[in-house]
Amino acid sequence: DAKTTQPPSMDCAEGRAANLPCNHSTISGNEYVYWYRQIHSQGPQYIIHGLKNNETNEMASLIITEDRKSSTLILPHATLRDTAVYYCIVLNYGGSQGNLIFGKGTKLSVKP
Amino acid sequence: DGGITQSPKYLFRKEGQNVTLSCEQNLNHDAMYWYRQDPGQGLRLIYYSQIVNDFQKGDIAEGYSVSREKKESFPLTVTSAQKNPTAFYLCASSIVGQGPGEKLFFGSGTQLSVL
Numbered sequence: 001d002a003k004t005t006q007p008p009s010m011d012c013a014e015g016r017a018a019n020l021p022c023n024h025s026t027i028s029g030n031e032y033v034y035w036y037r038q039i040h041s042q043g044p045q046y047i048i049h050g051l052k053n054n055e056t057n058e059m060a061s062l063i064i065t066e067d068r069k070s071s072t073l074i075l076p077h078a079t080l081r082d083t084a085v086y087y088c089i090v091l092n093y094g095g096s097q098g099n100l101i102f103g104k105g106t107k108l109s110v111k112p
Numbered sequence: 113d114g115g116i117t118q119s120p121k122y123l124f125r126k127e128g129q130n131v132t133l134s135c136e137q138n139l140n141h142d143a144m145y146w147y148r149q150d151p152g153q154g155l156r157l158i159y160y161s162q163i164v165n166d167f168q169k170g171d172i173a174e175g176y177s178v179s180r181e182k183k184e185s186f187p188l189t190v191t192s193a194q195k196n197p198t199a200f201y202l203c204a205s206s207i208v209g210q211g212p213g214e215k216l217f218f219g220s221g222t223q224l225s226v227l
Contacts, residue, residue: 034215041200043203043204046215103154
């Protein structure tokens, strides 16, 4: 599975959009991009996933570049409760969820 | 409410002692997983099971054992052979065969420390 690169940390003002980048330049055609987040001392929580089209749900939007080598997770109106570590992961279609590789992610700090 | 329950929240192990971490789910999920997380690090897969009475080793299975006698339960035993057991342990479950929409549901974790 392709490797991802994320900045180790980011800050965001409360109420503003948080844009979290992820680089996955070696992604292959059948690999999906997943985003999870982990609030301190809790288990990770699924946010969103996509293949090549932009996706939106009640939590966030996922923007994937046309060449699929990078993506951005957007939290449109960040709140203090969005402070967490955000993981960007790629996985083959049909691949076992056990093969999701949770790296160090991006620690997002939302500030008042 | 449906979900995954891990217990205890905190656990202490003495030298040479085996300890068992509990994981129960009522989501009717086929697959269950155990991960280990060290401070400031990502998650590493210890064991996983996709069906009752069957399980596979993950990346760091040495010093750990599991059983899957019931669909709802996947206990993890940290044996005395695990020389550095202090970590945050996370249990997860998922539906098998759902395709790309399949996602992991996690418990709230158990913090294991050595006395």
